Amino acid sequence: MADLNTLISELESLPTLPSTSSRLVAMLGDRDVDMGEVSDIVRIDESLSLAVLRYANSVAYGTPGREFNLRESIIRLGSDALLKIVLQQQVGQVVTRSCKAFDMSREAMWRNAIGGAVAAENLARQHYPDDRDICFVAGLLRDVGKLVLDQKYGESYAESVSKYLTPETTFVDAERMAFGTDHAEVGGALCRHWQLPERISLAVQHHHTPPEPGDRHDMLIDIVHAADIISLWSGLGIGQDGLRYELAPHVKTALSLSRRKAEREIAAMWDAVRSIEETLGMSTGKDERSAA
Amino acid sequence: MTSMTGQVSSGTSPKAHVVGVADYAVLRGPTNEIITHALGSCIGVTIFDPTTHVGGMLHFMLPDSKINNDKASDSPAMFADTGIPLLFKHAYELGAKKENLIVCAAGGAEVLSDGGHFKIGSRNRTVLRKIFWKNNVLLSADDTGGNNSRTLHLSLADGTVTVRNRGKGEVLWPI
Secondary structure, rough: OOHHHHHHHHHHHHHOOOOOHHHHHHHHHOOOOOOHHHHHHHHOOOOHHHHHHHOOOOOOOOOOOOOOOHHHHHHHHHHHHHHHHHHHHHHHHHHHOHHHHOOOOOHHHHHHHEEEHHHHHHHHHHHOOHHEEEEEEEEHHHHOOOHHHHHOOOOOHHHHHHHHOOOOOHHHHHOOOHHHOOHHHHHHHHHHHHOOOHHHHHHHHHHOOOOOOOOOHHHHHHHHHHHHHHHHHHOOOOOOOOOEEEOOHHHHHOOOOHHHHHHHHHHHHHHHHHHHHHOOOOOOOOOOOOOO | OEEEEEEOOOOOOOOEEEOOOOEEEEEEEEOOEEOOOEEOEEEEEEEEEOOOEEEEEEEEEEHHHOOOOEEEEEHHHHHHHHHHHHHHHHHHHHHOOOOHHEEEEEEEEOOEEOOOOOOOHHHHHHHHHHHHHHHOOOEEEEEEOOOEEEEEEEEOOOOEEEEEEOOEEEEEOOO
């Protein structure tokens, strides 16, 4: 049985966040950020510049008959939208690699990440409007621990976990029985390694085990937990772990989740994922093939 | 979303057409194959007419389009009640006959515990059966429920339907 420290030691060989992302995330967290400086960083990254231009000139943000240049686009979008683009575009590149440990292709990992991100953002819009962006980011990163386990164990991971699965066992519990840790805990450790804000690390760590109301409770974790379940229902990026997870009763209550609301959230999430893929110039993402 | 409908292939090499989430495809010709991945609570429906080699697949997410009529208009394959009629209609347009159709379904899984409150997969299965019952359509085979993700594959050569579940492929039809 491996312990968490052994796994953490493996993190050094994982890709780091692109330096552009790290700098921009730090800058955009400051409300008094100088957009001129932001523009100077964005323009040295061709793919990020392209994504910013696409967003600013898309139907959602653009003005018919007018095309905005990069600097105008950045000012027009503002900090919050820009932060989202940076994380979708660049963090997305890091978290979307094929993952044989969970039998997920690169495309499946992308959809899993972005689906959880937009589901979290949609829920935050109703329940936690001031923290929409951090909900998006935590939703995006929630399963990043799967990549660490993939690197360490490859496709034998799910096979080892399967030995501990019974009809009532969650995948997380089986992971802990097999390896002494689970993908959520490992993901939280990776976020700390990347020096992301501690709230994001905690949300990733507890996205399957949200603390009940009390000292450690955080609405951010509740939202990421519910977003993960919505993503599973919709079938966006399900792997070998299937739907072997539980919805915490206190989260259902806190978010007033009814069946009808859940169905609306599933549909809204799917629309948002399609829209993002179109804006980023991606294919319609039909390829959900497994990694194996 | 791209809804491929009425694509006819007469080539010699098999073409695996991928049906996305909230998507469908209907093809004619024995060299064609249709596949859909990551069926969670969603359900994949296959239809196949062995006399004309017309076959189709739908991957719907939700049971009832009434939650959002605009969305149903934009993405009819998202819902059972709008997607299923579309699948059959396009199969008939390509020459399939209702009396010949072999119909299979897979998916409709549930999360392990949601307090018995949501049952998204179960609702999908119930509505699917209700629509078929109302229209005198019999399911030839199905692999639904449980907690696992599935991949569904249809070969238009002979109508073989295969379901891959937790890495293992099994023939769903012929039984």
